[in-house]
Amino acid sequence: MTDTLPDGRALNDAIAAGARAYELDRAHVFHSWSAQAQITPMTVIASEGSYVWDGEGRKLLDFSSQMVNTNIGHQHPKVVAAIAEQAAKICTIAPQHVNESRSEAARLIAERTPGDLNKVFFTNGGADAVEHAIRMARVHTGRRKVLSRYRSYHGGTELAINVTGDTRRFASDFGGESVAHFDGPFLYRSSFYAETEEQESQRALEHLERTIVLEGPNTIAAIILEAIPGTPGIMVPPPGYLAGVRELCTKYGIVMIADEVMSGFGRAGKWFAIEHATTAAGPVVPDLLTFAKGSNSGYVPLGGVAISGEIAATFADKPYPGGLTYSGHPLATAAAVATINAMAEEGMVENAAKIGEEIIRPTLEEFKAKHPSVGDVRGEGVFFAIELVRDKETREPLAPYGGSSPAMNETVGALKKGGLLPFANYNRIHVVPPCNVSAEEAREGLAIIDEALNVADAHTV
Missing domain, CATH: 3.90.1150.10 (Aspartate Aminotransferase, domain 1)
Incomplete structure (x- = not known):
């Protein structure tokens, strides 16, 4: 010592x-x-x-x-220096104003997200990113219900904890947030009596489609799931599963939300964990992608939602009904710019x-x-x-x-x-x-x- x-x-x-x-x-x-x-x-x-x-x-x-x-x-010295440099210029500014660090952070994130997720709404962390992603899905579809898997975690706010599929929701779950849960794939403790990853994927997708049909497709705004569930057990989805979820969402007009709060920004060996899921036609692209944690390594609280072109168009001439005082906070986004650049350079x-x-x-x-x-x-x-x-x-x-x-x-x-x-x-x-x-x-x-x-x-x- x-x-x-x-x-x-x-x-x-x-x-x-x-x-x-x-x-x-x-x-x-x-x-x-x-x-x-x-x-x-x-x-x-x-x-x-x-x-x-x-x-x-x-x-x-x-x-x-x-x-x-x-x-x-x-x-990390580059991020520490970036925070100090930003603090010397602009410590904080209201979210309705343009600021350099927020614009650059949005560009860097959009460059790395799959598909056309080119618009970024910044939040203060992962839970409120989930809250806003679900709000966007509800307004976009005109539906309310959300499906999420058991053995999942999406945050501690009222909606996010109800969407969560593990025991931490029990004390707060009174069935009032229009959330239904389904079993996801987890071969080691399979709910589907599967013996192979292929069986697990196929049976989990059949179960999800039955859930959609029984819950009423026209009532479901979104399916949210972690690209790789983190806190509940780091259960890597079997090949074909996320692609199958994408197909079901497209079939029934449901918004697919990929929660990358924990699995994103290099954690799973790619910029985003959903990049591990591919199809013959290309990568699996969700409609909305939530992020936080690794976007600036937690040096200053930050989260956000990456938004597809179709959903962004919903709010081109209709105001988005939500916002946060600290959305795109200069210190947080300056830390994100430095973090992403350091990750790329190193x-x-x-x-x-x-x-x-x-x-x-x-x-x-x-x-x-x-x-x-x-x-x-x-x-x-x-x-x-x-x-x-x-x-x-x-x-x-x-x-x-x-x-x-x-x-x-x-x-x-x-x-x-x-x-x-x-x-x-x-x-x-x-x-x-x-x-x-x-x-x-x-x-x-x-x-x-x-x-x-x-x-x-x-x-x-």
């Missing part, structure tokens, strides 16, 4: 400041998704690249990318794909063969999940759906003790380092996971 932090501060001074921050946090800060009296949040006193320093001064390899959003790592998307294929995937396959607790591994780029089980034959999870367990808590504790900051959810450990993680850092993190899995193994049958 060194005596100074990367920013030049004395370690002891930073630890003391962190202790004071913890006292104030416990006295005044109300934490999300938490029983307030039952948490002991970790203090972070510094960050740089793929690492953070906790309140005790320990250096931890950040394999969570925080909320899977620091895609270019911590304190080959971060390509690096994510290479690290995933050459290091993460083969190593996780080794873990699956070696550790009795590893039931399944899956992912793309730097977006992988390790599914932990008590029994490989029955696939009983190491923690229940929607909860945790002493076994998972011990495993997470072993990861942190080994020097890794993990992303854990239910019975899974997600392998989600920054897109510019080095090969050495990737191997370091995977070695820590390998050792911690021995703890999980002790809880198998």
